[in-house]
Amino acid sequence: MNNPKLIREKYEETRDALVNKKTSLALIEDYKQRDELWRSEGIALDELRHQRKRLMPKGKPTSEQLESLKDTSEKIKVKQELVSELDKECQDLALSIPNVPDRSAPIGTSEDENVEVSKWGQLPDFKFVPKDHETLGVQLGMFDLKTAAKITGSRFVIYKNKGAKLERALINFMLDTHSKAGYEEILPPAIVHEDSMRGTGQLPKFAHDSFKIEETPYWLSPTAEVQVTNMERDNVIEEENLPRNYVAYAPCFRKEAGTYGKDIRGIFRQHQFNKVELVKFVTPETSMAELEKLTDHAETILRLLKLPYRKVSLCTGDLGFSAAKTYDLEVWFPSQEKYREISSCSNFLDFQARRALIRCRRTNNAQVEYLHTLNGSGLAVGRTFAAILENYQTNEGAIRVPDVLKSYLNLEIIKNEWE
RNA sequence: GGAGAGAUACCCAAGUGGCUUAAGGGGACGGUUUGCUAAACCGUUAGUGUUCGAAAGGGCAGCGAGGGUUCGAAUCCCUCUCUCUCCGCCA
Numbered sequence: 001m002n003n004p005k006l007i008r009e010k011y012e013e014t015r016d017a018l019v020n021k022k023t024s025l026a027l028i029e030d031y032k033q034r035d036e037l038w039r040s041e042g043i044a045l046d047e048l049r050h051q052r053k054r055l056m057p058k059g060k061p062t063s064e065q066l067e068s069l070k071d072t073s074e075k076i077k078v079k080q081e082l083v084s085e086l087d088k089e090c091q092d093l094a095l096s097i098p099n100v101p102d103r104s105a106p107i108g109t110s111e112d113e114n115v116e117v118s119k120w121g122q123l124p125d126f127k128f129v130p131k132d133h134e135t136l137g138v139q140l141g142m143f144d145l146k147t148a149a150k151i152t153g154s155r156f157v158i159y160k161n162k163g164a165k166l167e168r169a170l171i172n173f174m175l176d177t178h179s180k181a182g183y184e185e186i187l188p189p190a191i192v193h194e195d196s197m198r199g200t201g202q203l204p205k206f207a208h209d210s211f212k213i214e215e216t217p218y219w220l221s222p223t224a225e226v227q228v229t230n231m232e233r234d235n236v237i238e239e240e241n242l243p244r245n246y247v248a249y250a251p252c253f254r255k256e257a258g259t260y261g262k263d264i265r266g267i268f269r270q271h272q273f274n275k276v277e278l279v280k281f282v283t284p285e286t287s288m289a290e291l292e293k294l295t296d297h298a299e300t301i302l303r304l305l306k307l308p309y310r311k312v313s314l315c316t317g318d319l320g321f322s323a324a325k326t327y328d329l330e331v332w333f334p335s336q337e338k339y340r341e342i343s344s345c346s347n348f349l350d351f352q353a354r355r356a357l358i359r360c361r362r363t364n365n366a367q368v369e370y371l372h373t374l375n376g377s378g379l380a381v382g383r384t385f386a387a388i389l390e391n392y393q394t395n396e397g398a399i400r401v402p403d404v405l406k407s408y409l410n411l412e413i414i415k416n417e418w419e
Numbered sequence: 420g421g422a423g424a425g426a427u428a429c430c431c432a433a434g435u436g437g438c439u440u441a442a443g444g445g446g447a448c449g450g451u452u453u454g455c456u457a458a459a460c461c462g463u464u465a466g467u468g469u470u471c472g473a474a475a476g477g478g479c480a481g482c483g484a485g486g487g488u489u490c491g492a493a494u495c496c497c498u499c500u501c502u503c504u505c506c507g508c509c510a
Contacts, residue, residue, distance in 0.1 A: 042470065046479040052491085053479095060437070061490070069490040236466085357468085368467075 001094050001354045007032055017100045020107050020316040031093040038086040045079045048072060095198070096205050099351040101316045102288075102325040108315030114328070115315065120299070121308030123332055128395040132335035133386040134266035137163060139397055140414055142389075143267060155256060155271045157382075162414045166388070167274065169408035170381050171249050174276040174301055178378055181297055183247035183278060188227035190251050191218045196230035199356030201322035211253050211271075220253035224277035225375045232281060233356040237371065239363045243282040243290060247378065250275065267382045268340070274381035280374040283360060284350065287372035288325075291347040295327045298343045298378040304404045307387050308332040310339050324349045329379070331387045342383045345376030 006014045007028070015028050052072045057065055106115045124130075137143045142163025148156040159167045179185050194217045197203040202210060202222060211220040221227055228248045237244065252275045263269035278297060282290045295311065302309045314326040323346035330339035350370035353359065360371040392400045398415035406412065 039470070042479085046470070049480090050478060056437075056491070066490055071490090073490050359467090 001351060002097060002100055003350065003354065004035060004094070006100065008035065014100055017316075018097065021098055021101050021319055022109070022317055023098055027093065027097060031090065031097060034086060034090050034093060038083065038090050041079065041083050041086060045076065045083050048076045048079055052076060092204075095355075098319075098321045099324050099348060101319055101323075102347070102349075104288075104313075105319060105325050106313055106315040109317035111315075111318045113315040114312040114318055117311045117313050117327065119308075119310040120303060121306065121332070123308050124334055124391050126334065126393075126395075130334040130390060130393060131397065132265055133268075133333075133389040136389045136393055136397060136399065137266065137386075140399065140416060142166065142414070145267070153271075155269065157267045157270060162409075162411070163385075165409055166405075166414070167381060167385055169405050170384055170388075171274060171276060173304075173405060173408055174378060174381070175247060175249055177301060177304065178247035178276070178278060178297060181300070183245045183297075186224075186228055186231075186246050186248035188221075188224060188231075188248055188250055190221055190253075192221045192226050192230070193217055194219060196226050196233070199230045199233050200226045200352050201355065202226060205321060208257055209255055211255060221250060222254050223252050224248040224250035224275065225279060228277065228279040229352055229358075229373055229375065230356060232358045234358075236359045236361050236368055237281060239283060239360050242360055242371065243280055243286065246279045248277050248279065250277070267386055270382060273383075276378050276381060278345075278376050278378040281358065281360075282372050282374065284369070284372050287347050287349060287374060290372075291325060291327070291345065291374055294374055294376050295329070295345040298329055298345055298376050301379050301384075302329065302331060302342070305384070305388065305402045307384075307391055309342070320344070320346065322346075322348050322351050324351065327376075331383070332391065333387060334390045334393075340383070341380075342387065343377040343379045346374060348373045348375075 002014075011032065015025070018028055019025060052069065055065065055069055055072060061069060106113065108114070134145070138145075140163070141161050142159065144158045144160055145156075148158045151158075175185055191213065194203060197210070197219050202219075210222045213219065227250060228246050231246075232244070251272055253272050256269055256271060259269060267273075278294055280290050280294055299309070299311065309329055309331045312328050312330060314320075314323075314328060319326055326344055326346040328341050329343035329345070331342040332338075333340050349372050352373045353370040358371055358373065359368050361368050388402060389399055392402060394400060394413075396415070398413050400413055401409055401411050
């Protein structure tokens, strides 16, 4: 949720920034109008209540007093209903207005206008036509999509043998690396309450992206961002305890509605995938610097794995609903001759904190204010798996094990057992 | 799944319709006294949300959550959530 004062006091500026993020103008105008009405009616209601308090005698009221009390209470009741309705309308509208993009986010309408910030690594120079990760993985018996489709459905995968071990090694490697960098390790529930989904902005607008568990208020979490950010929901954190840095592994579940026909090869886009997530709670003045740090920590994984990647700054039209600024990390996929997203690192400013009521208390004056939240994938494990297969393949169709994973796997190379 | 007991402020806790502006205690913080510490005594302690205000400072909400009854609800009624104890089942 945005600070309501932004729309009240800096209306033109905020409106234009939101329109850059493809927000409907009607929605913004409607909200502004409702908000004004809600405030003026709210003031009237408070005054009536104040009046009733003054009229209230200490003991039993006389019949005369009773008359005016009844009268006031009746007015309060009517006004209360109006204000409650306006309040709900404002809340609903406010919840569907996205975060205002930061000034540093490039203005644009689609991912084509994202701006490349940096590039790292040497693209592999194969002396043969590189295979895609599905071909490699299936040949090497590392995963099985057909059987997964039988037991569950499409866009699910069974990791097997060396594949299962590689997936597990990657999770451990990522957790270990981030732990050493000072992140506190979390292993959260995979299922979350709808209140948590609302806190981080997945609800109400993006209900169609996640799986709801029937007849319960529970959802399969689409990202550990939900669990970890909501750990501090309704809390006030002392400034001296900031920043709080967490790293969490969790399976993630997404409907991927509207992606039929996209990325149908392999394990790139799945309904269930593993992800290691970084989450930070920080003071407002440090959040932009913390975004740089967080992104660098995610990049560290790619550099240690020696996977070529680039970093792009998302343009306003491509920014996620809750984000004010986002860097995507894109790893090189030789079979597609493209960089593809493997991590998304965002600064939400106080947008999530305001929804989820996460605040900090300043050390010097004990003032309470909303803090800033950030998160980023560090990294999406399945996509890292796929990128390793493609970038580390040999002309015999084997996979060289990246140096940093050798101790996790006790292997130099992954190849067919019978060779 | 069954039975019972709870939820009040930082903690403990009183409170069965108006005298509650939520008692009392602990802790914390500030002060007096003091060579220092402790004790004693005095004082402060409702965080938060929201709104009005340039500010100082007001108003309103709030006793697990949401509804209801009433002129008036921590208190009465309904629904829900969570915690604890016991039984059953279970990795």
